[in-house]
Amino acid sequence: MKYELNLREVTSALSTSLDYVGVDDNLHGKRVAYLSFLIGIELGFAENELSDIIFEGILHDCGVSSTSIHEYLVSEMDWEHSQDHCLRGEELLNQVSFYKQYASVIRYHHTHIDRFPESIDAYIKLHSNIIYLTDRVDALRAQGKNLDEILKILKSDKGDFFDTQLVSKFETILSKYEIEEKLQESELEIFLDEWIVKGERKEFSYVEVQEIALMFGYIVDAKSDFTIQHSIGVAHLSKFLAEVMNLDGDSCEKVEIAGFLHDLGKLKVHDKILNKPAPLNSIEREIMNNHSKDSSTILSKIRGFEEIALLSELHHETLDGKGYPNSRSAIEIPLLARVIAVADIFQALVQNRPYRQGLSKEKALNIIEDMCKEGKLDSIVVKTLRKNLDVAYIKALQQRKLKI
Ligand SMILES: [Fe+2]
Numbered sequence: 274m275k276y277e278l279n280l281r282e283v284t285s286a287l288s289t290s291l292d293y294v295g296v297d298d299n300l301h302g303k304r305v306a307y308l309s310f311l312i313g314i315e316l317g318f319a320e321n322e323l324s325d326i327i328f329e330g331i332l333h334d335c336g337v338s339s340t341s342i343h344e345y346l347v348s349e350m351d352w353e354h355s356q357d358h359c360l361r362g363e364e365l366l367n368q369v370s371f372y373k374q375y376a377s378v379i380r381y382h383h384t385h386i387d388r389f390p391e392s393i394d395a396y397i398k399l400h401s402n403i404i405y406l407t408d409r410v411d412a413l414r415a416q417g418k419n420l421d422e423i424l425k426i427l428k429s430d431k432g433d434f435f436d437t438q439l440v441s442k443f444e445t446i447l448s449k450y451e452i453e454e455k456l457q458e459s460e461l462e463i464f465l466d467e468w469i470v471k472g473e474r475k476e477f478s479y480v481e482v483q484e485i486a487l488m489f490g491y492i493v494d495a496k497s498d499f500t501i502q503h504s505i506g507v508a509h510l511s512k513f514l515a516e517v518m519n520l521d522g523d524s525c526e527k528v529e530i531a532g533f534l535h536d537l538g539k540l541k542v543h544d545k546i547l548n549k550p551a552p553l554n555s556i557e558r559e560i561m562n563n564h565s566k567d568s569s570t571i572l573s574k575i576r577g578f579e580e581i582a583l584l585s586e587l588h589h590e591t592l593d594g595k596g597y598p599n600s601r602s603a604i605e606i607p608l609l610a611r612v613i614a615v616a617d618i619f620q621a622l623v624q625n626r627p628y629r630q631g632l633s634k635e636k637a638l639n640i641i642e643d644m645c646k647e648g649k650l651d652s653i654v655v656k657t658l659r660k661n662l663d664v665a666y667i668k669a670l671q672q673r674k675l676k677i
């Protein structure tokens with residue numbers, strides 16, 4: 274299947290899930306992109322290079338999934354393990370043909386200007402250091418410092434952290450623009466919308482879409498030990514079930530992509546709720562139950578992903594009309610959404626969790642068959658699972674390991 278997509282739109286939308294990791298302090302990536310863009314203008318960047326620095330800004334924290342690491346990111350100037358998320362980000366981006374070119378910049382976006390290895394070329398050094406500077410500006414803002422105070426801190430750096438010409442470019446943009454206003458959500462939206470409109474819509478192959486979806490699947494799965502490999506397993510199992518049900522090739526590919534992305538909204542759920550080893554209270558449950566809606570809110574911003582968005586929204590709906598978020602009735606739930614619903618539950622039951630071993634495939638199937646008898650799950654999908662239980666189990670736990 275071919276998808277008609279605008280890479281800028283896809284990246285901006287999916288990166289909203291990265292910004293969700295901040296929970297209370299979202300839009301960090303977009304603010305970094307905007308400030309970096311303004312510095313790029315001062316440096317005389319051409320159109321292409323300006324676009325690259327925007328991609329780098331919105332993707333720079335793709336190696337961070339957990340709320341607790343994000344808290345470090347916004348509170349410390351430098352800390353012991355700051356390189357971990359840079360290495361992970363590099364690894365993720367290297368797997369995606371469209372993002373490979375940004376991997377090295379993200380690798381060095383917490384490297385002091387005086388500590389770059391000699392082999393790194395000037396372009397990467399410059400872009401990494403721009404992202405580092407604007408990232409720290411936003412971190413200092415999050416601590417309640419105003420822009421003048423931040424400028425003072427940057428100026429006290431004697432070229433250890435940042436290239437001194439970048440500090441002076443930052444001073445210039447502070448004198449030229451009302452930066453605080455420009456960093457408000459509505460202004461950032463206008464800025465990114467203008468950038469997206471200028472991007473071309475072009476054909477993406479299934480493999481190209483799969484690479485991006487897989488990358489964001491990894492990001493969701495890395496959020497917690499409770500979600501590790503979940504999206505990947507759901508995608509593999511959904512595709513397998515669709516194939517043995519003899520669905521057409523496009524549907525099999527689509528259900529896999531939706532599987533990778535279905536839980537994007539979980540990045541907005543605080544680690545403390547996601548990792549709670551006890552039943553959730555009603556407020557926590559409500560927050561948790563928003564995740565499928567949040568996934569679809571992100572995905573529906575991507576023209577060409579309408580069906581993927583719908584599938585993610587429906588993955589916790591049940592055929593008896595008692596699911597969430599919208600208590601949809603059976604007639605409103607298409608077959609592919611029913612496939613993902615079964616794959617989602619099966620994967621969650623058989624995977625190991627910090628507080629329990631994964632269930633055996635037979636036990637997991639029993640639970641699913643009981644839910645089917647209650648009228649919650651599709652009987653044809655559940656029968657397909659029963660018939661192909663051994664392979665389904667392998668698919669649900671099939672890992673694709675990142676090197677890191
Ligand atoms: Fe950051």
Ligand SMILES: [Fe+2]
Binds near residue numbers: 617
């Ligand atoms: Fe979910």
Ligand SMILES: [Fe+2]
Binds near residue numbers: 535536
């Ligand atoms: Fe899920």
